Amino acid sequence: MKFTAEQVMTISKGDAEIASFITLLLEQNAKLEDQVCKLEERNNQLEARVKELERQLGSKSNNSSKPPSSDGLRKPKSLRIPGGKKGGKPGHEGTTLRFVDHPNTIQRHTVQTCTCCQIALGDSTVLREERRQVFDLVPVQMQVIEHRVERKRCSHCGTLNEGVFPVGVDAPTQYGEQVKAFMVYLNIHQLLPVERIQQLLRDLTGHSPSEATILTHMGNLxxxxxxxxxxxxxxxxxxxxxxxxxxxxxxxxxxxxxxxxxxxxxxxxxxxxxxxxxxxxxxxxxxxxxxxxxxxxxxxxxxxxxxxxxxxCGAHLLRECQGVIDYDGQAWAEMMKALLQKACHEAKQARNLGGVSTLDQQQMAQAYDEILLQGEAENPDSPCLPTEAKRGRKAKSKAQNLLARFSLYKTEILRFLYDPRVPFDNNQAERDIRMVKVKLKISGAxxxxxxxxxxxxxxxxxxxxxxxxxxxxxxxxxxxxxxxxxxx
CATH class of the missing domain: 3.30.420 (Nucleotidyltransferase; domain 5)
Structure with a gap:
């Protein structure tokens, strides 16, 4: 039984000892209630912390903004919808070797004797030839071009005349433009470090440019x-x-x-x-x-x-939706992911036809708004990640932040539906920046x-x-x- 302050005063008039005891019980009860509240708050904080650590530990390239390189040896799960067809895409050019009409060398393998009676076949008529072509590399050799400048003295006035070396021929010995271009190609395009370029050229040609020569040409280019x-x-x-x-x-x-x-x-x-x-x-x-x-x-x-x-970029949003699905179990993220995938597929199908129809645009925009309402119902305004001993605005969850982004940037997210020039994702920039990361992995810095x-x-x-x-x-x-x- 819990006594109020007025009840304690009433009892105290009859018996002071009982009143004192009840007062002591009320104070202890208040302390216990305060302790329980603190433990509940601490428990909520620890649960939120464990949830966040589990999210960080399980975050991969398919459910967050982390790059595929962070997945280690695990094969990332693709978020793309299978096209249902196997083999190369229409219009894809194969790489099968084709016969050439004018080979560099022809080697004839003649038949000298009959395999049955051992009679010589040298004068017999060739009935048919079967051709097979082998494509191979010839040994790489450094071509040395020597430039000679003449000096002549005029027999009439005695002036000494001298020829002029071509532009770019400045030293007694030097590497030519094609070798320099090849060094740049190896370093910048194939991402080979300078030392390995030296080793490769030494193995191929027997010549090894110095590090200073390679770096100087990089600067000139x-x-x-x-x-x-x-x-x-x-x-x-x-x-x-x-x-x-x-x-x-x-x-x-x-x-x-x-x-x-x-x-x-x-x-x-x-x-x-x-x-x-x-x-x-x-x-x-x-x-x-x-x-x-x-x-x-x-x-x-x-x-x-x-x-x-x-x-x-829709691909980033798909991955973040997957993260909310994996760690928050919210239905709106699953619905939004399905809508974006469907919209991406229809936009690609309609791109050659001038874009998505107005009716389809309206239906998808309406479905988008309905999913936002579902997300608001699953994420009330109060933050679900309590902070410990911090002032100011409390942190929001990943799901709340993602939902706010979908709500704030609806036009920017769905722009690919309304403008056929705009792709669904930012893969063009990511493909172009990928080799920069490969360079970092090879050279370190x-x-x-x-x-x-x-x-x-x-x-x-x-x-x-x-x-x-x-x-x-x-x-x-x-x-x-x-x-x-x-x-x-």
Whole structure:
């Protein structure tokens, strides 16, 4: 039985000892109730902490924003819907070897004697020939071109005349433009470290350029590509849609960020010590751009100083929905994931037909709003992650933050439904930035700031060449000779 203060006063008039005892019981009961409340609060905190640790431990590339490289040896689960067809896609060109009409060498294997009676067949008529062709490499040799300059004395006036060496022939011995282009190709495109380039050339040709020779040429090519990079930047600014992303790099032992602005035909990279808008602005693309930028939901892209429209990456949202499904068990996330996958499929099917029909757009937008209502019902306003001894606004859960993002950026998330130019995801930028991470895995870090800047510019040029199906070695050789003309 629990006594009120008035009841205690009434009892105290009759018996002071009983009243004193009841008062003591009430004080002890109040202490116990306070202790129980604290234990309940602590238990809620620990449960929330355990839940968050389980989420962190189980976060992979398919249910969070973590990259696939963080999955270790585990094979990540794909979130794509199977197309139902096996084999290559329509229009895919195979790589089967084809017979050539004019082989370099023909080796004839004649029949000398009959296998039955051992009679010589030298004069017998050839009835038919069966052909088989072997494609193989010839031994690689370094071609040495010697330049000789004549000196002649004029018989009339006695003046000594001397010929002129070609432009670029500056030393008694040096490597030619094609060797230099090949070294750049190996380092920037194939991502071979300098020491391994030396080993490869030694094994192939018997010659091994010094580290200084390779690095000097990298610097020369970096300077020669400055006008080409300016053209790429200007063309990106004029494009309707571009993709943006960034990733961390180690430069001189410190964390810096490799930014990229890219589309299906052009690639531009830039290295900067900041990840946010300062690093983005240093590339000098986004501050001048007025089209549509596809990106993740990194807050710096939403700065007021930018004039472009936004399109959020659907692949990131699918992974985060999967995380809420795995660790929060909320139905709205499963529904939103299914809707985005369906919308992505229909947008791809309708792209060649001018885009998704108005009716389908309205139906999907309505379904989107209904899912948001379901999410609000599953996530009341009170935060479900209590904080310990902290003032100010309490932290929200992952599910609440994701729901708020879907509510705030509905137009940006569904832009691919209304504009056929806009893709569902930001895979273009992620593909272009992936090789930067491979470079980091191979070399670990850039030893100098100059090396990082050289890699960014030359890699952007090589990526652009590949997108436009231009010959890499030939183009790099032309840049080295000062003969490259970039036509878009």
């Amino acid at each position: 970096h300077e020669a590509l400055a006008p080409v990079e300016a053209i790429i930047r200007e063309q990106l600014i004029q494009s309707d849609v571009l993709h943006a992303d960034e990733t961390g790099m180690r430069v001189q032992g410190k964390l810096q960020w490799m930014h990229t602005a890219t589309n299906a035909r052009l690639t531009l990279y830039g290295i900067h010590e900041k990840r946010g808008y300062l690093g983005m602005n240093a590339m000098n693309v986004l501050p001048q751009y007025a089209g549509i930028v596809v990106h993740d939901c990194w807050a710096s892209y939403f700065k007021d100083l930018y004039r472009f429209e936004h399109a959020l 850039f030893r100098t700031q100059e090396g990082a800047e050289q890699f960014a510019r030359i890699r952007g040029f090589i990526s652009t060449l590949r997108k436009q199906n231009l010959n890499l070695l030939q183009s790099l050789t032309q840049v080295t000779r000062g003969q490259f003309s970039f036509q878009l």
